[in-house]
Amino acid sequence: MRYNEKELQALSRQPAELAAELGMRGPKKGSVLKRRLVKLVVNFLFYFRTDEAEPVGALLLERCRVTQEEPSGFSISFMEDPERKYHFECCSEEQCQEWMGALRRASYEFMRRSLIFYRNEIQKMTGKDPLEQFGISEEARFQLGGLKA
Amino acid sequence: MKLHQKPVLSFFRGCRTQAPDREGILLKKGTRNTSYQRRWFILRGNLLFYLENQADHTPLGLILLENSQVEPRLGATEPYAFTILTPRAEGTGGRAYKLAAENQEELGAWLWALAGASWRRLVVLLPPLEARYRELCQAAGKEPSSPPEDCGFLATLSTPYSFQELHEHFGKEIRVLQMVRRRPQASPNGSRSQVEEEQELNSC
Numbered sequence: 001m002r003y004n005e006k007e008l009q010a011l012s013r014q015p016a017e018l019a020a021e022l023g024m025r026g027p028k029k030g031s032v033l034k035r036r037l038v039k040l041v042v043n044f045l046f047y048f049r050t051d052e053a054e055p056v057g058a059l060l061l062e063r064c065r066v067t068q069e070e071p072s073g074f075s076i077s078f079m080e081d082p083e084r085k086y087h088f089e090c091c092s093e094e095q096c097q098e099w100m101g102a103l104r105r106a107s108y109e110f111m112r113r114s115l116i117f118y119r120n121e122i123q124k125m126t127g128k129d130p131l132e133q134f135g136i137s138e139e140a141r142f143q144l145g146g147l148k149a
Numbered sequence: 150m151k152l153h154q155k156p157v158l159s160f161f162r163g164c165r166t167q168a169p170d171r172e173g174i175l176l177k178k179g180t181r182n183t184s185y186q187r188r189w190f191i192l193r194g195n196l197l198f199y200l201e202n203q204a205d206h207t208p209l210g211l212i213l214l215e216n217s218q219v220e221p222r223l224g225a226t227e228p229y230a231f232t233i234l235t236p237r238a239e240g241t242g243g244r245a246y247k248l249a250a251e252n253q254e255e256l257g258a259w260l261w262a263l264a265g266a267s268w269r270r271l272v273v274l275l276p277p278l279e280a281r282y283r284e285l286c287q288a289a290g291k292e293p294s295s296p297p298e299d300c301g302f303l304a305t306l307s308t309p310y311s312f313q314e315l316h317e318h319f320g321k322e323i324r325v326l327q328m329v330r331r332r333p334q335a336s337p338n339g340s341r342s343q344v345e346e347e348q349e350l351n352s353c
Contacts, residue, residue: 002209002211003213004244005150007235009150010237011215014215014216042215042268043194043195054150056150056151059153060152060156063160078155078156078159079159079163080159080163108271109164110296111268114296115278118275118279121282122281125289126285130281136265140170141262
């Protein structure tokens, strides 16, 4: 599948939700833990060698699961292949919790579901559609029942 | 830089039973071969995939829409033409994807859908809605609940996932989807039945 590397690079330079030096280990057997600068930008996770300006790689954070791994780390796996995990080591439990929370919130699909959830709950409680004030109540992306016939 | 393809393909394939934000035929001007090619485009969130054919299992390509500009392109060889301009690292102008819709209506619909596609736009809408929800819950003396998790089954299933467990789960999901499709049209209070369906699906 083609993609434009410059687009990805441009994205990696945008303001990050969170950035820190973490230990990182890839999903392949025998992967070694390496220090990486990890940067969360929108729904992408970039990781850099600590002294380089260009990321080594990028992970799309959709349909992924973030799990705590003892003692103060977490792993990211993707729904269609849950055994394949990217491991990260934090310097403290606090940092670990911070990252786990941010990664879970990073998914576009998660935000969309949350928005639809709040919209419906508010509508049930007030009888009014809160998205009307934003002028976006008709947008397809915020409708329920998103299953194909 | 390596974009890990498995997560992207997994996302692309995993969402195929769900309606995308928009999909349809668009003409895309090639880079080497500068003629327009018919492609099937699928917009999901801030990602725009294009396929050679609608039913393809793997997209031909992916366009990242975050911070891109979308504009109609007048004076193009094709009518209903527009450009997606994606940002470049050095800020010296981005990659311009030259596309064209098949008619005026499609052009309008695509421009509208693409304009609303950014993650950052969505992220500012959430906090006021969440706050309003919590405010209303507090006023009603109700315990606020959380939005549904990515996929209910992963929250309850313990690792490792055996084939048997996966097989049972997906079987259950398919049965619910079949049930949803067979259900007669919405009740008088349309939004309520939709919420019930959503809740049922999320409890899989």
